[in-house]
Amino acid sequence: MPFIPHTDDDVGKMLAEIGAESVEDLFDEIPGELRIKSLDRVPEAVSEMEIARLMQDRSRMDAGALNFIGAGAYEHHVPAAVWEIATRGEFYTAYTPYQAEASQGTLQLIYEYQTMMTGLTGMEVSNASLYDGASALAEACLMAVRANRASKSRRILVAGALHPMYRQVAEVICAAQEIEFIDLPFCPEGGHSASQALDEYSGEDLTAVIVQQPNFFGVLEEVDAISDWARAQKALTIAVVNPTSLALLTPPGEWGAHGADIVCGEGQPLGIPLSSGGPYFGFLTTRLALVRQMPGRLVGRTVDLDGKRGFTLTLQAREQHIRRSKATSNICTNQGLMVTAATIYMSLLGAEGLARVAATAHRRTGELCAALCDLPGVERVFNRPFFHEVVVRLDRPIAPLLDMLAEQGVFGGLDLTASHPQLGNALLLCATETKSEADIVRYRDLLAEIIGQERAA
Amino acid sequence: MSDKLIFEHSRRGRRASAQAPLTPAVNDLPEKFLRRSPPLLPEVSELQTVRHYTRLSQKNFSIDTHFYPLGSCTMKYNPRACNQLAMLPGFLSRHPLGPESHGQGFMSCMYELQEMLKAVTGMKEVSLTPMAGAQGEFAGVAMIRAYHRSRNDKDRSEILVPDAAHGTNPATATMCGYSMREIPTGKNGDVDIEALKAVVGPQTAGIMLTNPSTVGVFDRGIQEMSRIVHSAGGLLYYDGANLNAILGKVAPGDMGFDVIHMNLHKTFSTPHGGGGPGSGAVGVGDRLKEFLPLPVVGKDGDRYRWLTEADFPKSIGRLSAFMGNAGVLLRAYVYMRLLGRDGMQRVSENAALGANYLMKKLQDAGFELAYPERRASHEFIVTLKKEKNELGVTAMDFAKCLLDHGYHAPTTYFPLLVPECLLIEPTESEAKEDLDGFVAAMIAIREQAKADPEIVKGAPYTMPVRRLDDVRAARHLDLRWQPGAQN
Numbered sequence: 001m002p003f004i005p006h007t008d009d010d011v012g013k014m015l016a017e018i019g020a021e022s023v024e025d026l027f028d029e030i031p032g033e034l035r036i037k038s039l040d041r042v043p044e045a046v047s048e049m050e051i052a053r054l055m056q057d058r059s060r061m062d063a064g065a066l067n068f069i070g071a072g073a074y075e076h077h078v079p080a081a082v083w084e085i086a087t088r089g090e091f092y093t094a095y096t097p098y099q100a101e102a103s104q105g106t107l108q109l110i111y112e113y114q115t116m117m118t119g120l121t122g123m124e125v126s127n128a129s130l131y132d133g134a135s136a137l138a139e140a141c142l143m144a145v146r147a148n149r150a151s152k153s154r155r156i157l158v159a160g161a162l163h164p165m166y167r168q169v170a171e172v173i174c175a176a177q178e179i180e181f182i183d184l185p186f187c188p189e190g191g192h193s194a195s196q197a198l199d200e201y202s203g204e205d206l207t208a209v210i211v212q213q214p215n216f217f218g219v220l221e222e223v224d225a226i227s228d229w230a231r232a233q234k235a236l237t238i239a240v241v242n243p244t245s246l247a248l249l250t251p252p253g254e255w256g257a258h259g260a261d262i263v264c265g266e267g268q269p270l271g272i273p274l275s276s277g278g279p280y281f282g283f284l285t286t287r288l289a290l291v292r293q294m295p296g297r298l299v300g301r302t303v304d305l306d307g308k309r310g311f312t313l314t315l316q317a318r319e320q321h322i323r324r325s326k327a328t329s330n331i332c333t334n335q336g337l338m339v340t341a342a343t344i345y346m347s348l349l350g351a352e353g354l355a356r357v358a359a360t361a362h363r364r365t366g367e368l369c370a371a372l373c374d375l376p377g378v379e380r381v382f383n384r385p386f387f388h389e390v391v392v393r394l395d396r397p398i399a400p401l402l403d404m405l406a407e408q409g410v411f412g413g414l415d416l417t418a419s420h421p422q423l424g425n426a427l428l429l430c431a432t433e434t435k436s437e438a439d440i441v442r443y444r445d446l447l448a449e450i451i452g453q454e455r456a457a
Numbered sequence: 458m459s460d461k462l463i464f465e466h467s468r469r470g471r472r473a474s475a476q477a478p479l480t481p482a483v484n485d486l487p488e489k490f491l492r493r494s495p496p497l498l499p500e501v502s503e504l505q506t507v508r509h510y511t512r513l514s515q516k517n518f519s520i521d522t523h524f525y526p527l528g529s530c531t532m533k534y535n536p537r538a539c540n541q542l543a544m545l546p547g548f549l550s551r552h553p554l555g556p557e558s559h560g561q562g563f564m565s566c567m568y569e570l571q572e573m574l575k576a577v578t579g580m581k582e583v584s585l586t587p588m589a590g591a592q593g594e595f596a597g598v599a600m601i602r603a604y605h606r607s608r609n610d611k612d613r614s615e616i617l618v619p620d621a622a623h624g625t626n627p628a629t630a631t632m633c634g635y636s637m638r639e640i641p642t643g644k645n646g647d648v649d650i651e652a653l654k655a656v657v658g659p660q661t662a663g664i665m666l667t668n669p670s671t672v673g674v675f676d677r678g679i680q681e682m683s684r685i686v687h688s689a690g691g692l693l694y695y696d697g698a699n700l701n702a703i704l705g706k707v708a709p710g711d712m713g714f715d716v717i718h719m720n721l722h723k724t725f726s727t728p729h730g731g732g733g734p735g736s737g738a739v740g741v742g743d744r745l746k747e748f749l750p751l752p753v754v755g756k757d758g759d760r761y762r763w764l765t766e767a768d769f770p771k772s773i774g775r776l777s778a779f780m781g782n783a784g785v786l787l788r789a790y791v792y793m794r795l796l797g798r799d800g801m802q803r804v805s806e807n808a809a810l811g812a813n814y815l816m817k818k819l820q821d822a823g824f825e826l827a828y829p830e831r832r833a834s835h836e837f838i839v840t841l842k843k844e845k846n847e848l849g850v851t852a853m854d855f856a857k858c859l860l861d862h863g864y865h866a867p868t869t870y871f872p873l874l875v876p877e878c879l880l881i882e883p884t885e886s887e888a889k890e891d892l893d894g895f896v897a898a899m900i901a902i903r904e905q906a907k908a909d910p911e912i913v914k915g916a917p918y919t920m921p922v923r924r925l926d927d928v929r930a931a932r933h934l935d936l937r938w939q940p941g942a943q944n
Contacts, residue, residue: 003886006889013889031677036579039577059545062548062550063551064547081506090522093519093521096731096732096733099866101857101922101925102518104922108513111938119498135588169775172776246496247492250491273550276548276783277778277781300930300935303925308923310922314930315931325628325630325636326631330628330632331592333590334733343510347506349476349477351498411555
């Protein structure tokens with residue numbers, strides 16, 4: 001019996017103490033007709049050795065590709081120490097730190113994490129995490145509606161090219177709250193938010209403006225102008241940012257004259273493996289003045305009976321287990337272990353290491369873009385500065401090319417044909433610091449070969 | 458043991474330089490986009506980082522180090538194989554938007570996990586995407602809303618929730634645009650059926666129930682509740698927090714539930730990680746199939762593929778950028794395969810055995826049970842109101858004192874309707890001698906309280922810190938370290 005310690009003797013003694021004849025008696029309050037008759041559809045048990053073999057075989061089926069896809073999940077080097085420490089049983093198998101005295105490790109770590117995230121984003125407070133970047137944006141929208149009491153409209157402008165999945169998740173999670181999302185077009189030449197599109201809404205009652213930096217296309221937005229414009233409309237600025245980029249780029253807290261109001265994003269680049277999309281973690285930071293509208297857990301520093309420094313969950317009156325139907329969110333379990341890994345990652349990298357990761361990824365993407373645009377029929381789509389993603393257009397359909405590349409073990413980027421048909425045969429590319437010059441050459445040569453064969457055919 | 462923050466180990470110019478790329482970085486971005494000063498991150502060596510976080514970990518109680526009978530949380534053993542096999546390189550390196558042709562290994566696990574979850578819950582379809590129990594609840598209630606709207610039944614405005622429910626239930630109802638009405642729990646621990654009848658009506662969208670309930674008993678009125686709510690046109694939501702107690706014994710689908718969420722981090726033993734990640738997979742009956750959140754894994758012949766909006770045009774949509782907590786799902790898959798068909802039932806049998814044994818031992822030792830005439834499910838409630846009245850020590854004092862005895866505290870002050878309560882869930886993976894040790898500790902604490910209650914009220918004494926000043930934490934908010942801050 002896997003994972004059950006009782007011997008037959010134990011079971012006998014325990015039943016005798018209970019006063020039951022058999023284990024079955026313990027279920028005698030359950031109406032008989034409700035009892036499961038058969039579990040035939042569940043397979044028989046396998047041993048650890050057998051499941052290990054199966055999983056190794058299956059993981060090998062998915063392994064080995066040279067990946068140039070980003071689009072919200074980025075392949076970075078994860079230092080060995082990150083998961084060696086994060087999967088220590090004391091972190092891995094602890095519960096949410098409600099019993100503070102027996103959870104000082106997790107609590108202090110979250111306090112350090114909060115400090116790091118406020119530093120990266122240039123804000124004053126950070127929560128202890130949300131599920132992922134997309135759901136963090138949804139929570140940021142709900143928070144903005146609570147926080148912007150001057151606005152009655154519940155209208156949120158979406159500037160330019162926001163990640164389409166983030167857009168959809170925000171819509172789904174806010175669906176019952178009568179929030180209206182208004183999508184503004186992006187500039188066809190630059191790929192950034194067109195300022196004329198914003199100007200059309202000048203003077204109107206807006207609750208918030210969402211801007212992603214870098215945006216879905218990797219393009220840098222004019223965030224100073226956008227956040228200043230939002231401020232002038234009495235709308236809150238919701239910044240969606242990539243944490244790696246913040247080692248280089250202006251933090252949202254310093255955008256424009258006043259800074260962004262709510263900052264959120266995907267924490268995955270900070271030491272979390274790609275792992276088919278999760279678990280990752282969402283982060284959310286804000287101004288101190290808005291802390292009581294914030295969703296999710298917060299750790300505060302305090303003192304114990306002897307005056308010694310200690311850490312505890314605080315402002316819990318915002319949360320569902322206290323406030324119930326009036327809570328700021330229904331979130332309970334968050335992504336604690338991912339935050340543990342990210343905190344270790346940020347400690348190992350430091351500001352300089354993270355800046356080198358960011359700058360190297362930027363450089364590699366530029367090299368990749370230049371290499372591919374050397375090929376006939378490949379051109380860059382937008383003329384604006386980018387971070388570590390770039391859009392290229394090809395003179396032929398993308399999907400068959402990606403299939404052929406995948407057959408050769410290269411994931412050649414994300415096909416934008418369906419999500420952004422106005423761009424034509426467009427491909428979103430990403431190269432991080434994990435890609436060498438040789439990797440880029442390999443991709444270029446393979447693509448050249450495929451294009452050449454098609455021309456010949 | 459060092460009590461410093463990582464920032465207090467920092468020295469300007471110190472690096473863990475093996476971790477930064479060596480390639481000369483070129484930065485050609487325009488000046489106006491660049492940050493003017495580096496972010497506040499520590500400058501520490503690799504060893505300092507490893508030592509600091511190793512030492513921090515040692516300040517935690519965890520399942521791997523301590524008995525952790527936290528009611529409603531199912532703190533059972535998290536098999537190491539589940540972690541190791543979910544972290545195989547092929548799984549970790551797979552990009553979520555990679556082609557299906559290079560994801561068949563992962564997708565086959567997800568498909569089989571969906572099938573196994575359907576089998577043990579009696580539901581017709583499963584979506585694995587919700588990232589925690591609360592997001593599963595959101596998905597479930599959003600599906601209930603979509604169902605009523607699809608039938609043009611738009612006046613249903615209320616979700617019913619028992620007063621003993623988890624806080625996430627009412628919070629979820631609000632997020633989904635419903636008002637929440639509480640149903641009282643009867644004296645015997647079951648939901649008060651007459652009270653339910655009185656409030657069910659054409660405004661009822663549905664009811665959210667946990668069964669076994671949060672008071673630690675199987676609600677015997679479940680079939681009648683199902684009839685009452687369904688005949689009024691409402692739907693039944695099953696909060697799977699306590700599925701461990703009936704795994705392989707009773708299927709929520711057979712109890713009449715239309716939609717359920719499963720906390721894979723409870724019943725299927727994925728780790729709690731100090732507060733997540735969890736996973737709140739949802740299962741639905743026929744009424745709600747077409748509204749499932751996406752993506753779902755489908756199978757054509759021997760190929761697995763993502764089912765999307767094209768397959769489910771009425772889906773409530775997506776809840777995460779990709780497909781939820783994939784790595785958690787892999788762990789749950791491995792766990793279910795290790796247990797197999799018979800192992801499912803052994804989980805609930807031994808969880809019930811441990812809980813009923815511990816309940817009886819504590820009752821014999823003179824502790825008062827909240828529902829002494831009932832069987833425990835996989836958990837039960839002790840009420841310490843007598844100890845509070847006679848000795849002046851509270852459930853919180855017992856909880857803190859238990860830490861000094863080497864036991865994590867049970868859940869305290871939940872559910873809210875039982876005064877001075879401890880909700881105790883030993884799980885199937887704790888040995889009899891550990892349960893006996895817990896009883897001995899409870900007795901010792903009571904004896905101590907009789908001799909000198911102040912000692913109990915001052916606990917804990919052996920933890921890294923003594924009792925913390927929560928009021929100060931809330932009134933003098935200190936949520937981040939700042940250079941130059943005091944101590």
